Amino acid sequence: MVKTNPYSCFMQSWTWADFKELQGYKTWRYGLFCGQDSNLERTFDNLVGGCIFYLYPQLGGANILLAAGGAILSPEWAALGMPLLLEAAEQLAYEYSVSFNTSIITLRIEPLWESKPQWLPADFVRSPADLMPTNTLLIDMQLTPDQLLSQMQPKGRYNLRLSWRYGVTTEFRQDDAAIALFYDLFWETSQRQNFFGEPFGFFINLCQTLFPENMAEIAIASWQGETLAAILVIYWGDRCTYLYGGRSVKHPHVMASYAIHWEAMQRAKARGCKIYDFYGFTTEPNHPYFQFSRFKQQFGGVIAKTIGAHDYVFYDRLADTIIGLLEKL
Numbered sequence: 001m002v003k004t005n006p007y008s009c010f011m012q013s014w015t016w017a018d019f020k021e022l023q024g025y026k027t028w029r030y031g032l033f034c035g036q037d038s039n040l041e042r043t044f045d046n047l048v049g050g051c052i053f054y055l056y057p058q059l060g061g062a063n064i065l066l067a068a069g070g071a072i073l074s075p076e077w078a079a080l081g082m083p084l085l086l087e088a089a090e091q092l093a094y095e096y097s098v099s100f101n102t103s104i105i106t107l108r109i110e111p112l113w114e115s116k117p118q119w120l121p122a123d124f125v126r127s128p129a130d131l132m133p134t135n136t137l138l139i140d141m142q143l144t145p146d147q148l149l150s151q152m153q154p155k156g157r158y159n160l161r162l163s164w165r166y167g168v169t170t171e172f173r174q175d176d177a178a179i180a181l182f183y184d185l186f187w188e189t190s191q192r193q194n195f196f197g198e199p200f201g202f203f204i205n206l207c208q209t210l211f212p213e214n215m216a217e218i219a220i221a222s223w224q225g226e227t228l229a230a231i232l233v234i235y236w237g238d239r240c241t242y243l244y245g246g247r248s249v250k251h252p253h254v255m256a257s258y259a260i261h262w263e264a265m266q267r268a269k270a271r272g273c274k275i276y277d278f279y280g281f282t283t284e285p286n287h288p289y290f291q292f293s294r295f296k297q298q299f300g301g302v303i304a305k306t307i308g309a310h311d312y313v314f315y316d317r318l319a320d321t322i323i324g325l326l327e328k329l
Helices: 014-022 075-100 145-150 154-166 176-193 200-213 256-270 290-297 315-328
Strands: 026-033 047-055 062-068 103-110 135-140 169-173 216-223 226-236 239-247 275-277 302-305 310-313
Touching: 014 026, 014 047, 014 200, 026 075, 047 075, 062 075, 075 103, 135 290, 154 256, 169 256, 176 200, 176 216, 176 226, 176 239, 200 216, 200 226, 216 256, 226 256, 239 256, 256 275
Parallel strands: 062 103, 239 275
Antiparallel strands: 026 047, 047 062, 103 310, 135 275, 135 302, 169 216, 216 226, 226 239
């Protein structure tokens, strides 16, 4: 149910939660099951929704309970299921706050919904910050290769064909040596483009958790024995998501970045994916990721927009936090 839900997200997978625990997060994993009997056997056959809650503990201060990519709910059960998950989150917040002398004051959900459903409680308000991009670029993997080429921008199509002419090759790997190759290019790119780059240990934990489940791969593009580009993609349900990448400044004329994404799309299609998600897109010229977006746009596709993060404040916990702060003055 979780994989097949049209609004499913890899961040709501069991494996991703295992990875986040290695990063210091606490996770709570809830399922909603339909049936008349309270002793009903809980199986995937009667799973109708659920949510994985994440918390990065800030002891002694205010905390936010995160539902990155969630909640996941079957449409026919959503109106009943969301209040149950909200009740579970509020009880979780209370018990954790009491046990660890801290305070969880807010639940922040970040589903992939394209519009705010009527059944979502009105107390959910737009969050001041998003963890995930609200705009992304999606490529339809149900198209044939010729159709994919025809819907690309002319410049993108030309550059891709240049990479073929030069003989750029791409391989897909799931080994520790590939992580190191990927990270060298990722870090080089982050320093050159002046954006935040996660440490090497982050990718070690990510890959060593997701690789055994065949949930991620690293693609490496090379030309004449030199590694020129590398990307990390996540497979979940019918979607392949390009999550991280890096490229060398060497030999830009061979267009390795075009070759690697084209091959990643063909790989995703062969695995049964229907969507290639570029994970983040902007049309604003002053946005720091505008140049990345211009590159992505060369592959065509459609822009998808989600409602963004929404917060539900636990006012009792917030009041306790404020009182505690005042007592310390």
